Amino acid sequence: KNIVVLVSGRGTNLQAIIDATQSGYIPGKISLVISDCPDALALIRAQKANIPTLILDFKSFSGKKVYEDELLRVLKKENPSVICLAGYMRIVGKTVISQFYHRILNIHPSLLPAFPGLDAQKQALEYGVKVSGCTVHFVDEGMDTGPIILQAPVLVKETDTVETLSQSILEKEHEIYCQAIKMLLEEKLMIQGRTVRVKGGIK
Numbered sequence: 001k002n003i004v005v006l007v008s009g010r011g012t013n014l015q016a017i018i019d020a021t022q023s024g025y026i027p028g029k030i031s032l033v034i035s036d037c038p039d040a041l042a043l044i045r046a047q048k049a050n051i052p053t054l055i056l057d058f059k060s061f062s063g064k065k066v067y068e069d070e071l072l073r074v075l076k077k078e079n080p081s082v083i084c085l086a087g088y089m090r091i092v093g094k095t096v097i098s099q100f101y102h103r104i105l106n107i108h109p110s111l112l113p114a115f116p117g118l119d120a121q122k123q124a125l126e127y128g129v130k131v132s133g134c135t136v137h138f139v140d141e142g143m144d145t146g147p148i149i150l151q152a153p154v155l156v157k158e159t160d161t162v163e164t165l166s167q168s169i170l171e172k173e174h175e176i177y178c179q180a181i182k183m184l185l186e187e188k189l190m191i192q193g194r195t196v197r198v199k200g201g202i203k
C-alpha cells in the first residue's frame with residue numbers, strides 16, 4: 001500500500017511516518033512527498049530516506065484552481081491508499097477531496113473541535129485551557145472539521161509557552177498519526193457519518 005505525504009515545512013510528522021514505515025509498524029510505503037514550498041525541510045528528510053519528492057511551488061501557478069488541477073493529476077497517477085497532510089499549510093480543494101474521500105488524513109495540534117485553524121497551541125494558551133492535545137481526522141471540505149479518528153490529551157502546565165506546549169503536543173502527534181495511518185491501512189476503521197469506530201477497539 002502506498003502513502004503520499006503533503007508537506008509545507010519542517011516535517012517532523014513526515015519523519016515519524018518515514019520511521020514507522022521503515023520499522024514495519026505502518027504496513028505501507030511512502031511513494032511520494034509533495035511540497036507546496038520549495039525550501040521545506042521536509043523535502044530533505046524525504047530525500048535522505050530515498051523517497052521521491054515533488055515540488056508544486058504554489059507561487060509558480062497562476063491560481064488555486066490550476067494548482068489543484070495539477071495536484072489532482074499527480075495524486076490520480078500515484079493512486080495512494082492514503083494521503084497524509086503533515087504540516088501542509090493549504091486547504092485541500094473540493095475536487096481532490098471528492099476523488100479521495102475518506103482517504104485523506106490530517107493531524108491538528110488541539111483537541112478538536114476546540115481551536116481549529118492556525119496557531120492552535122497559542123489559541124489554547126490564550127483561552128486558558130488546562131488540557132489540550134492533538135487530533136487525527138479525515139479531511140473534509142471544512143477547516144479541521146472532518147470525522148475524528150484518534151485524539152491524545154496533553155496537560156497544559158502553568159509555565160508552558162507556545163513553544164513548550166507545541167513540543168509536548170508534537171510528541172503525541174507523532175504517535176497518534178502513525179497509529180491512525182496503521183489502522184486505516186489495516187482496514188480497521190469503520191466510518192458512519194461523523195463517527196469513526198475501530199474494529200477490535202483501539203490498542
Ligand code: GRF
Nearest residue numbers: 010011012013087107108109
Ligand atoms: C504540526 O503541529 C501539525 O499538527 C500541524 O503543523 C505542524 C507540522 O509540523 N498541522 P511538522 O512539519 O510535521 O514538524
